[in-house]
Amino acid sequence: MGVVNGFLGLLRHRDYRLLVTGVTVSSLGGSIAPVALAFAVLDLGGSASDLGLVVAAYALAEVVTVLFGGVLGDRLPRQVMMQGSSAAAFLTQGVVAVALIAGWGSISLLMVVGIVNGSLGALAGPSSSAMTRQTVPEGDLPAAVAGRRLCQNAASVIGFSVAGLLVASFGSGWAIAVDAATYAVAAVCFGLIRVVATSRAAESRPSLVGDLRAGAAEVFRHTWLWLLIGQALLYHLFFGGAQSVLGPIVVGDDLGRAAWGWALAALMAGFIAGGLVSLRWRPRHGLFVGTAMLSLTAAFPFAMALGGTGGGHLGLLLLGAFVHGFGLEIFSVNWDLSIQQNVAEEKLARVYSFDLVGSFVARPLGLAFTGPVADAVGFDRWLVVVGAVMGGSALLSLLFPSVRHLERRSGPSHEVSPV
Structure with a gap:
């Protein structure tokens, strides 16, 4: 009980509370998306190789983009990076959801959007990891790191558990729509964070x-x-x-x-x-x-x-x-x-x-x-x-x-x- 109370005490910090809410909701949607995407490819007549190409496109975009995400995360306000990425992902996943529900989706569309989403996630990932230290006092940082990871893992368990049920009951398009909605919630949470910007002055940037x-x-x-x-x-x-x-x-x-x-x-x-x-x-x-x-x-x-x-x-x-x-x-x-x-x-x-x-x-x-x-x-x-x-x-x-x-x-x- 003391462990739980200790973590709940961390939530008194407004910015940390918003950060944890945003990343937890994102983790929930991020666990639903891969399952929905796999069945979407198969429902469109794709093979295992097609699914591999879609997943590989996402992974390749992450590799190419993540180092630049680190640079931008140290140049720009990190909450802005996170909010912008989540808002853009809401739009791209929303397009996929509408396309699948309306019946005009294609494997090519899924691949293109996968590249975009992989890039968005990689651009914001370093900023998200670095943000924890800005939202709590130094003495609370150990518990803040553990508590954030705990919430993300719990959300992933729930997401993986319900993903198959969502796809089976409502279809891949509606499952991806849920994922898009989680990005919208995350974008709002990140946008409300108010921390001191750590970006460097433009004239000092190499x-x-x-x-x-x-x-x-x-x-x-x-x-x-x-x-x-x-x-x-x-x-x-x-x-x-x-x-x-x-x-x-x-x-x-x-x-x-x-x-x-x-x-x-x-x-x-x-x-x-x-x-x-x-x-x-x-x-x-x-x-x-x-x-x-x-x-x-x-x-x-x-x-x-x-x-x-x-x-x-x-x-x-x-x-x-x-x-x-x-x-x-x-x-x-x-x-x-x-x-x-x-x-x-x-x-x-x-x-x-x-x-x-x-x-x-x-x-x-x-x-x-x-x-x-x-x-x-x-x-x-x-x-x-x-x-x-x-x-x-x-x-x-x-x-x-x-x-x-x-x-x-x-x-x-x-x-x-x-x-």
Whole structure:
């Protein structure tokens, strides 16, 4: 009860309350959209390859745009970036919804809008991540980071849960209309935020390339930062394909298709449990603890590998998925907080953009090579390799002093760590 009361106390800060409401509603719609989009493509006569192209167009737009989103997030008021992105996404998703409901939608339209929405999300993503620090006092930042992530994860669980029902009951067009409405609500919330602008004066701004170079220099100034961005690249490179390509096949063949849905639900439950624990647990060396907990993500691919050998057990699969989500969320909260507390305010959005690039770039590559490699070596063996890489790379990161020694701040400070 104390954890809940502590988070509710954070909501006394008006700007934080508006920020959390906006990102939570956006997460709800963002969880509905992929399910609705998949069925929309299929309803239009598209194949799995067509769906792959639509999703790839969205992912490619994110990769190309996200670094510029970081630059703009440090140049312009961040709430303006977030409001503009949400308002534009409301319009684009509204067009898709109307097209599908009216019967004149096409796969080409979905692809074009996917590119636009991917770009919009990437432009606003770094600003959104950097905004938390501007909405609460320094002493409340740890709980604010954990509370925001908890609300987003809870909204995602609800969104994934109701998405199929919305599509089945009302059709893909109406489900996407719900997504569009969430963007409208988010745009209103972001527009009401009133924080001190952190943008630099126009005469002091270098070129876009100069800004990117300065952002990269800030990343490489902190050993723990570039090291764990690299570790995240490995995580997404290996686990992206294991989850999206191998998991449904291995688990579906051994335990049935419903078991894969239960596994993903257990994964999200782990996220929520990790978020609740993070509201109360504040280790002094949070990055060290979080990185150690990140090694627990190996549990999920290892549990899936047992299914590939014919020894799958539903309880073990669900436990592996839960432990994965729990460990990843503990890491994510402490990672986010470490960035917030140790990166200069005027470079924060750019640093987040480099962090996002590490994920966006690697995941499509992992999706591409997982199938051929797994076919060559065997699904179960490749899942073991995936688990070993994920767990081993996290444990190896603990050998670096900058990861072990970085301390969580408990009070206001304007110093940033160079380690």
